[in-house]
Amino acid sequence: MKTHLSRAHQVFDIEIAGLRAVRAQLDDTFDAVVQRLLETVRQRGKVVVVGVGKSGIIGRKIAATLASTGVTSVVLDSVDAAHGDVGIVNDGDLVLILSYSGESEELIQLLPAIKRFNVHLVAITGNPRSSVGRYAHQVLNVHVPREACPFNLAPTTSTTAMLVLGDALALALLDARGLKRSDFARYHPAGAIGRALLLKVSDIMRTGERHPVATESTTVRDGLFLMTRAKAGCLTIINRHGKLAGVFTDGDLRRHMAENPAVLERPLREVMTPRPVCIREDALAAEALKIFNERRIDDLVVVNAHRKPVGLVDSQDLPRMKLM
Template identity: 45%
Template sequence: MTEMHSSFVASAQRVIAIETKAIQAMQARLDSAFEKACDILFNCKGKVVVSGMGKSGHVGHKIAATLASTGTPSFFMHPGEANHGDLGMLSENDVLLAISNSGETVELINLLPVLKRLNVPVIAMTNSKTSTLGRYADVVLDISVAEEACSLGLAPTSSTTVTLVLGDALAIALLDARGFTSDDFALSHPGGSLGRKLLLKVSDIMLTGPELPIVKTTATVSDALLEISRKGLGMTAIVDDHQVMQGIFTDGDLRRILDAKVDIHATCVAQIMTRGGKTIGEEELAVEALNLMEMYKISALMVVDDNHIPIGAFNMHMLLKAGVL
């Protein structure tokens, strides 16, 4: 490693060490103010409106997004735009989460008289309880730091990290208090891969009806191979006269019997099928099906009902197409 590259690493380590200490210091001073802030947010009948200028605004955007995705309705309001009409987004049922390191951000301070008239609770994230914002707020959450990680002591670094972590702490404390579940989370993320994994069920992707690969226990191996070829899933279910699944026959089974020189035209598939076979229910999550397939190193699954009658089938390619992989 060159001397220059070594200095890069040393600088990064110093930054991380300073910001880690800042987070630990913030954690140690969490007190009843945090509990009060959570109570106000938990009991909010409207929305949590997050506001801040500059770097505080960037952090505020993320905090608002995290709150919204974890069960606390929230949005970001730019304080500059709020002074020119956007304050109309705020209602008397809302709560304002105002972020200002100094507590003297002019654009936020200018909003205070209107907030007082609306009787909107204010939670301030600032480093000064005695600042204008700190004195006005119903609750002050301390985001002060011993030093910024910037070697010049100018760029907001440690302070923005502490603010972001404190915002996450608020969001997750509220998530836990609400009993917010993975299903709730998925409902607010329907378009992403996470939503697909949490929402998509086996019934949403499986083939049904005439597309199902099924043969009777009396069928020959040749009949089973034709069914596998027609349905294109690389396997077929073997059922009895009552349509109850008795086993499964796959491409892998075929390779094994060919090595054993089995007569595929004269041999009954029930003699060489894999008895039982791995199956899954239609209400199971598609991601659970994926886990099952990976665990047993299989590429397709039959879906059965409570009576073990095949009602669907799918393979790994279909999971990939559905975005589960």
């Protein structure tokens, strides 16, 4: 008896097979389209995405992905275009047309109006010899063996293929433009992506009285006073040159107290953890988060270029800053 799960597996298998088929069909045209996109961006043109129905929905996602990587892209509604919206098209733009059949009546009626502009047309279709395919300067073939629909009618495998091809175009263009993490952050100023890519360690670290610092000769008792006053679970220890020598934590105190109750009068150099994990103040906050996850520590000392402590990152502060 066929279960819902087995049907789900079948859908996955059909769509994966479709993606593999489209991947095998890719040729030098893909490189040429990416190069044309690159030229459009450099000449400050925009990408105009047009599609109808399910293809139009995929087109909106492709436009959004391009925009998120700094490419000016807009969606042109094929119906509204005939009533003035075609005015968003300018000479020098690249028009990306999505139609699996390549015979959508709304698109075919719109193409002559678009062709009046000096634009470059790229079609993403499953039928390169269709009307849309013949109108385009370049065609990216997304023909799939079959849809996941049992009647081979509902757009499923074909729309997945369009979506993945759109991602491939956007990311290949990203590479061609040499986009860096810092550039990417400019287009994601809000949310987790923006916080992870824009915030630096210096933006989130504790400083001043909230960062307790002691010398190697300071006693454990006096060190605990500094930690308590700063409401911190870690004490940064410096050597006579003011450079990071070690750390002393609540956990260190518990371990040493169990071994020797007289530990309170010992100098910190005898009980500290030497050569602790630290991070530069100009590092990204995302790097601090990675260290916390990998090293399973609660506090991270921040140092400058001369390895002198300048702050402390407490893992308890990260949720408040929405970094965890």
